[in-house]
Amino acid sequence: MPLKERIAEIESLRGIAFAAVVLQHSIAHFSLVPEAGLEDGVLLAILLMTSKFAVPLFIFITGMVLFYNTGEQLKYGRFMQKRLTDVIAPYVVWSLVYFTLTPQGWAGISWQDLPELGLKLLTGKTTSHFWYIIMLIQFYLLFPLFLKAVRYVYNRYDSRGRLVAVLITGAVYLVLADQLRNIARVMERLNIPVLTDVFTTYADRNFLYFFFYFVLGAAAGLSVKSWNMWIHRLRWVYWTVFIIMGLRFTYLLMLEFQKPEGIQISFYTVSLIRPDMALFLIASIMVMYQLAGKLHNHLAVGWLGWIGSVSYGGYLMHMLMLRYSYIPDEYVYVAWGLNPTLRMILTWALALALSCVLTWCISRVSWLKWIVGTVPKANFRK
Template sequence: MTRKERIAELDLIRSFAFLAVVYQHVIGIYMRKPGIDEHTAIMYGMLFHFLKFAVPAFIFMTGLVLFYNYYDRISYPTFIRKRVVEILIPYTIWTAVYLALQPNPWGGKDPLWVMMKSFLTGTASYHLWFVVMIFQFYLLYPLWQSVFRALRKWASSKIRFTVAIGMMSLLYGGFMWFSSRYIPAHAFRFDVTLLDTYWIKYRDRNAFYYFFYFLMGGLAAVTLATFRQTIQRRWLWICTSFVLLYVYIGYELFRDSGHGMINLNVATSLKPSMFLYTVAQLLLVYGAALWLGKWKGSKWFALLGKYSYGAYLMHALVLTYVMKGLNALQVFHNSLAGSLVAFVLCSILSFAISYGLGKLPFGAWIVGAAEKKRKVSSGQTKDLPYAG
């Protein structure tokens, strides 16, 4: 059997996306602080948009690695058992940790019900929704595998390939319009509770609302060499598209926030303009990873990428104590410098703790199997739990 190339740039992209997630959450805290001035709020809004590639990037990488490793065949029981161990067990442990740290986690309700609901919806902490969403791609991978293979078989010519990409883009754009425009404007709801919960109430963690980035990763997987070359050849076009779309979504942020304030909820990924912007940014980030991969210092980013799952799970808790420390010291307050300090401290501490726990005998149950995966052959590309 021919050994597949290890896709080294993915570790860099994982680290970029993890750092982007941390700073988004830092911005969220600083934006809620009283007394923030308008200019600082605008700067935070612009930075928040710049960092919005994080979640789509993880979904893109999930699709890339799954289709790269399991395009032809898959032993589903073995496949899903591995993901339960490497993703759900650490997620369950950290869900329990976050619930235990809440002042009144049960709220007078049945503890078992609260724990089950928190586990299924990712509501024990504000960042755990992502694990619920991303695991659906693993759970339904045979379905996506069949859809992707059928599309690839049909798109046998350049014309058909272009039509397939166009149709998938229109379908996904329609999803984004439905989520961001139709549902709020018409207060749309399903009569069936289960449908309403999955497709409306918790649509931000419904994997079908992110399917384009997953299939985009699959396209990169089956055309890897061409995909890399296209990004490098079309670098100027990608940068131009990114800048133009960045300006436009910035205009939307000011237009839709209202009353001269910046409302970060306007910067949702689930709207058509953010879809186009995100695709351009994903290509830009991938190109940056290819370029930075030639730099010797990139090994530190790669190491961070390997431990990003554990760091992600714990970073909200770490950020809480970082902010308590900074507030107690009464330094930085609402300044941009303060957010950068909080970001750096949270990122370093989250990585250090994840790395340390990964060294323990049962560390993989807490932070994922990063340590084990470091020892695999360099000819393999592993599907790391947080973004693999």
């Protein structure tokens, strides 16, 4: 079967999503520095809201690419073999890295550590950002079920029926997100081994609380032309939602900063799993897709495509690169008297660059490729 034409926007979207992930984690660090004042909190809140789409966008991209590229018959064994080598194996390697990493340096692994390590591997707890990998693996494991259900709707109904199906699925997802706490209370009372933990302790990595972004990507991947048409037709709708909801969440964050003991910058208000945030994130995905489609600067498209090509390995290692990127901040940026927001931007840029370059360098060595997954070639001259 001939290869399908690549979706041009996907290359840029991956780069945008990864840059946004690193930005969010940079913001989280600098929101806690003692020098950060209210003015920094406001700027950090705005930057956070404009990058909040990162993980939902990655899920959307995954759904779109999988449904776009999968033929009439899914060879599940080969499909999972590729995910094992390109996704799971690098995840295990970097989990070992983070598990042995302490504030004082590197530590070894003893036999007594193996049960703890095994649990953390299964739950993505070796470091804070690996929850996403565990959630992603669930979509891979359940992909045949998603494929069967989505294709049933696609083949049975016309374009209007498919749109209604997407809207109904979205409504179900919003209700699910709204009932997160109630579901957790019920599961705690039932106290079912493993299952209760899935909806309580590990609810933040339960695929059910993110499935609509995958389904939205599936709808886009099965009918790219229709998706692009709706991106054009609805541009005033999703831009309005994006701006209004973004301003609303920024305001809520600023209210959260006001504590009796003084200004304290925190971002607990903007959890990913809540219905109003879901509406903002869906609008954000559409905004980013439109912007990616309008990028006519060949150099910018090339660089974003390159960043996207190394995004998985970069995602795995970026928290470690951030740790080293804090060194110039501690010894240089503070001495220069830079404000926390500017220090954050410099740290973000350095961590992003280190993650991308190191991933690319590792991928050039054939016997090391499994550490960062497959890195496709990016065209800088588009």
